[in-house]
Amino acid sequence: MKKINWKVIAVLTVLCILGGAYTLAFADTSVDQKTTLNGVVLADGLAAVGMQVSEGQVLVKVKTIAGPAPAARANIAGKVTAVLVKPGDNISNGQTVVRIAAN
Numbered sequence: 001m002k003k004i005n006w007k008v009i010a011v012l013t014v015l016c017i018l019g020g021a022y023t024l025a026f027a028d029t030s031v032d033q034k035t036t037l038n039g040v041v042l043a044d045g046l047a048a049v050g051m052q053v054s055e056g057q058v059l060v061k062v063k064t065i066a067g068p069a070p071a072a073r074a075n076i077a078g079k080v081t082a083v084l085v086k087p088g089d090n091i092s093n094g095q096t097v098v099r100i101a102a103n
Contacts (some may be wrong), residue, residue: 030081030099035091037071039064043087047098051080059098060085070096078102 039062047059047088060072071091082099085091 015052020045021103031076031078032096032102033059033072033074033098035060035062035071035093035095035097037062037064037069038092039069039070039071039090039099041058041085041087041089041091042068044068044087045070046087049080049083053078053080060091070071071085074098074100076102 006029008041024073045058045061045068047053053059053076057074058070059074059080060070061068062071078100080098081101083097084099085095085097085099091097
């Protein structure tokens with residue numbers, strides 16, 4: 001049988017722990033917010049980067065036959081980190097339109 005090199009195992013264990021801690025510390029905690037409607041994005045009510053939002057707040061409205069309608073609402077409270085659409089864009093159900101970093 002081969003002799004186990006405990007020093008190598010200890011170093012590898014420490015590196016794995018440090019790698020995991022680094023990943024957790026710098027992980028992107030943004031949550032994708034997706035649409036529930038198809039339509040053309042309206043400027044009115046469109047979320048902006050840096051905006052604080054609460055759960056349920058309207059992030060994107062679209063133009064529909066019946067008039068303006070909320071197409072995406074925040075499913076978490078936090079800060080908007082990215083808005084992936086602009087007024088006039090055609091969006092479809094399930095498309096990611098905003099990213100929010102949880103508080």
